[in-house]
Amino acid sequence: MRIRTITALAALVFLTACGTSKQAYTVTIDEAGAARADELFAAAMRMFERRVEAVGGQQGTADALKEITLDRNGNEATIRITLTSADLAAALADDLQQAFTFRLMEQVPVDEADIVVAETEGFRALPLTEEDVAWINVDASGESGNASVTFTSEGEQRKHELFAEHTGTYIGLFIRGMPVYKFLVEENDVNAPTLLMNIPNSELARVFADDVNVGLHTQITLQD
Numbered sequence: 001m002r003i004r005t006i007t008a009l010a011a012l013v014f015l016t017a018c019g020t021s022k023q024a025y026t027v028t029i030d031e032a033g034a035a036r037a038d039e040l041f042a043a044a045m046r047m048f049e050r051r052v053e054a055v056g057g058q059q060g061t062a063d064a065l066k067e068i069t070l071d072r073n074g075n076e077a078t079i080r081i082t083l084t085s086a087d088l089a090a091a092l093a094d095d096l097q098q099a100f101t102f103r104l105m106e107q108v109p110v111d112e113a114d115i116v117v118a119e120t121e122g123f124r125a126l127p128l129t130e131e132d133v134a135w136i137n138v139d140a141s142g143e144s145g146n147a148s149v150t151f152t153s154e155g156e157q158r159k160h161e162l163f164a165e166h167t168g169t170y171i172g173l174f175i176r177g178m179p180v181y182k183f184l185v186e187e188n189d190v191n192a193p194t195l196l197m198n199i200p201n202s203e204l205a206r207v208f209a210d211d212v213n214v215g216l217h218t219q220i221t222l223q224d
Contacts, residue, residue: 020066021089022082024223025096029075032134033217037075040217043210045070048079050207055091056084064088078223093222098176100215102130104162107170107182117179123172128158133216138209145205149195156193163190173197175212 027044029037048068056064067082083089105115105123113122132155137148151159166185173181181197189195199205214220 020082020084021086022080023089023093024078024080026219026221026223027077027079028219028221030217030219033213034075036135036213036217040213041070041072041077044077044079044214044218044220047210047214048081050210051095052081052083052088052092055088055095059088059091061085061088096220096222100130101174101176102133102212102215103174103177104128105172105174106166107172115174115177115179117172121172123174123179126162126166126171128155128162130216131155132158133212135216136209136212138205140202140205143202145199145202147197147199147205147208149197151194159195160190175215180208 025048027041029040033040045068049065052065052068056062061084064084065081066084067080069080071078071080081089081092083092104126106126108122108124110116110120110122112124114125115123117123132151134150134152134155137150139146139148163185167187167190168185170182170184172179173183181199183197197205197208199208
């Protein structure tokens, strides 16, 4: 499993004289994502902006992001951000250090579950993970959005086998341990090369694609 980590968290946050806080992150694209580097860097910038907005909202701070820039060198870039406080910068670094995971899990009785959602729905891990996923394509041209999960060649074969075994049952998708989607496996899903997800909100579809593609193909490290 690829582990994406942020090192040297809040200790490396530095303050400016005006009370804002600056951070710099190195974003490195892996070999599998190199052909889509432009898309990935754009997605990474959007992801950073959303994460800042999220941690700002958690702390009751509006307009937490003062500035964000990207300086690219091939398949590596430095993203520099200026936030309104050191507390926000530390919270962002903590948020970004979470390992990226993509898990498909079968719905099972609670007493057999690896994860229980809302104390009533149990899910058990299936052997189909982020290592088997190649890319997320999204069509968000309307009010709703469609996200298409494409797999590696090994992952596609594993997906066929697992869906054949679980036809007629519910499977949940968990990102970083959190439930994001649940679907019923139907017969026409078994041999489909991709997993098509119908997402009610087009913006959520774009957010999902950005988050997964960046998680799959980049390493993000807080600079000293």
